[in-house]
Amino acid sequence: MEDINAIQDEIIGEFEILGDDKESTIYYIMELGDQLPDFPETERKEDNIIKGCQSKVWLITNLQDGKIQFLADSNTAITKGLISLLIRVLSGRKAKDIMNADLYFIEKIGMGNIIGSQRSNGLAAMIKQMKMFALAYQSKIDA
Amino acid sequence: MSDLVEVIDSRKKIDVNKIREDFPVLHQEVNGKPLAYFDNAATTQKPLQVIDALQAYYEKDNSNIHRGAHTLASRATAHFESTRNHIREFINAPSSEEVIFTKGTTESINLVANTYGRKFIQEGDEIIISTMEHHSNIVPWQMLCENNNAILKVIPIFKNGELDFEAYKKLLSPKTKLVAVVHASNALGTVNPIKDMIQLAHEYGAKFLVDGAQSTAHLPVDVQELDCDFLAFSAHKLYGPTGVGVLYGKRELLEKMPPYQGGGEMIKEVRFENTTYNDIPYKFEAGTPNIADVIAFDQALTFIKDCGKDKIHAHESQLLAYAFDKCATIKGFEPIGTADEKVSVMSFNIKNTHPFDVGIMLDASGIAVRTGHHCTQPLMDWYGIEGTVRASFAVYNTVEEIDRLYNSLVRIAKRKN
Numbered sequence: 001m002e003d004i005n006a007i008q009d010e011i012i013g014e015f016e017i018l019g020d021d022k023e024s025t026i027y028y029i030m031e032l033g034d035q036l037p038d039f040p041e042t043e044r045k046e047d048n049i050i051k052g053c054q055s056k057v058w059l060i061t062n063l064q065d066g067k068i069q070f071l072a073d074s075n076t077a078i079t080k081g082l083i084s085l086l087i088r089v090l091s092g093r094k095a096k097d098i099m100n101a102d103l104y105f106i107e108k109i110g111m112g113n114i115i116g117s118q119r120s121n122g123l124a125a126m127i128k129q130m131k132m133f134a135l136a137y138q139s140k141i142d143a
Numbered sequence: 144m145s146d147l148v149e150v151i152d153s154r155k156k157i158d159v160n161k162i163r164e165d166f167p168v169l170h171q172e173v174n175g176k177p178l179a180y181f182d183n184a185a186t187t188q189k190p191l192q193v194i195d196a197l198q199a200y201y202e203k204d205n206s207n208i209h210r211g212a213h214t215l216a217s218r219a220t221a222h223f224e225s226t227r228n229h230i231r232e233f234i235n236a237p238s239s240e241e242v243i244f245t246k247g248t249t250e251s252i253n254l255v256a257n258t259y260g261r262k263f264i265q266e267g268d269e270i271i272i273s274t275m276e277h278h279s280n281i282v283p284w285q286m287l288c289e290n291n292n293a294i295l296k297v298i299p300i301f302k303n304g305e306l307d308f309e310a311y312k313k314l315l316s317p318k319t320k321l322v323a324v325v326h327a328s329n330a331l332g333t334v335n336p337i338k339d340m341i342q343l344a345h346e347y348g349a350k351f352l353v354d355g356a357q358s359t360a361h362l363p364v365d366v367q368e369l370d371c372d373f374l375a376f377s378a379h380k381l382y383g384p385t386g387v388g389v390l391y392g393k394r395e396l397l398e399k400m401p402p403y404q405g406g407g408e409m410i411k412e413v414r415f416e417n418t419t420y421n422d423i424p425y426k427f428e429a430g431t432p433n434i435a436d437v438i439a440f441d442q443a444l445t446f447i448k449d450c451g452k453d454k455i456h457a458h459e460s461q462l463l464a465y466a467f468d469k470c471a472t473i474k475g476f477e478p479i480g481t482a483d484e485k486v487s488v489m490s491f492n493i494k495n496t497h498p499f500d501v502g503i504m505l506d507a508s509g510i511a512v513r514t515g516h517h518c519t520q521p522l523m524d525w526y527g528i529e530g531t532v533r534a535s536f537a538v539y540n541t542v543e544e545i546d547r548l549y550n551s552l553v554r555i556a557k558r559k560n
């Protein structure tokens with residue numbers, strides 16, 4: 001849990017440096033997206049699409065040493081950038097920590113202003129999906 | 144002598160800086176940059192004259208029209224009807240009774256589909272539209288065809304965004320009852336040879352509806368010269384308010400058509416046994432109309448007249464040519480729609496970049512464009528693309544703004560090209 005918050009604070013710090021320069025902020029988010037590891041071509045299928053996003057977002061997971069790894073991709077660079085932030089915060093964590101994570105960085109960096117209200121719904125859908133995956137893994141562990 | 148030449152030349156041109164003073168919305172910063180508004184095909188900004196007229200109406204004249212015996216009601220009625228007459232002049236309709244107020248282009252088209260269409264389109268009849276139609280000139284006809292068992296035919300286009308005229312000729316037949324085609328495409332900018340198309344349709348006895356949503360602000364539109372049977376357009380794309388549209392129809396057709404909606408205003412007498420309908424145009428204007436916005440629209444028409452449509456067109460054409468020439472040098476710039484005859488719409492994609500990303504990066508630089516399918520999904524499917532970025536220019540846009548667009552696009556294109 002502490003790790004999750006440490007990363008969130010790190011992101012908040014980075015966005016503070018950008019200030020309210022929207023141009024730099026947008027380009028920065030897109031560059032972050034560019035740095036995501038390649039998404040396997042075979043997984044770019046309907047089943048892996050998150051519903052509720054305006055852009056197409058593919059999300060897959062696997063469990064490594066009891067920790068959930070997320071891999072994602074999108075057809076738009078801005079969404080890919082946003083999801084890269086979520087991955088940075090949530091990937092490689094225990095299911096329980098993901099489920100309980102309070103993602104305060106989103107509001108702190110003013111994401112609503114950056115992406116507009118329609119996209120904010122998409123972002124909420126991404127987070128929900130990530131937490132759902134965590135819940136599913138957790139129930140397997142508990143079973 | 145050269146001084147005089149200069150003076151004469153400048154008189155032929157639009158004084159953009161002066162015009163911009165009339166548009167308060169343009170003088171603001173967006174994301175820390177001066178706003179460059181290039182989404183004019185979606186809706187134009189409104190000059191002070193229009194904004195003031197709206198305010199003045201509510202401050203001084205507000206009342207319901209065609210009813211009250213009092214002074215305010217007659218003032219409002221006079222303004223309302225004088226706007227109708229100015230619209231008649233604007234499109235050179237034979238009489239103002241052929242000018243019907245609606246909510247917009249969409250409602251104008253639906254009105255025709257639901258009245259003329261329901262009554263006069265029979266089973267097996269054919270309606271022709273084109274590949275580049277806006278959804279509002281597709282779906283009402285699909286609904287009508289489904290209801291009346293009629294058949295919808297689609298004119299194909301060429302890669303440059305021009306209509307395939309020969310194919311159009313082949314689609315026409317005695318079965319064709321109606322042709323509904325856009326005068327200027329909102330997604331491509333293509334200006335269609337509407338006059339020749341109308342003449343041909345008439346040879347087969349078919350009626351012709353012109354979707355003038357994008358042409359009326361930029362080109363001369365004379366319904367008598369075109370000889371169109373219907374013309375639909377929206378005030379908000381003509382520097383006027385939202386919520387006002389126009390349907391022009393030839394008198395003999397309007398008189399034959401059943402009413403659209405029932406209610407007040409559209410009746411002569413109402414009895415429980417039977418009701419008689421009002422004369423045109425009121426037969427199609429049930430209920431209290433959008434009085435304030437109609438009256439304010441009058442000021443938009445005056446604004447256009449004062450600018451001079453030929454001058455507006457010259458200015459916008461110059462901007463379009465300038466923008467295209469400049470952007471064509473950008474690596475990865477892919478124009479969509481390169482017809483010879485165009486209104487000031489520059490539709491394009493940047494290679495390896497989603498149109499939405501282009502839009503959001505431009506917005507971050509204070510530049511407003513439209514991205515997506517522009518309500519022309521079948522057209523986008525035809526091109527095999529998800530959408531485009533569209534910059535559309537109006538009378539108040541400047542060369543400097545286009546330079547900013549260009550500079551931003553250079554940076555955007557560099558990311559992935």
Ligand SMILES: Cc1ncc(COP(=O)(O)O)c(C=O)c1O
Nearest residue numbers: 247248249277279329356357377
């Ligand atoms: C070509 C065309 N037709 C129809 C419409 C619909 O106009 P409105 O939404 O004002 O009814 C538009 C508006 O985008 C258009 O560009």
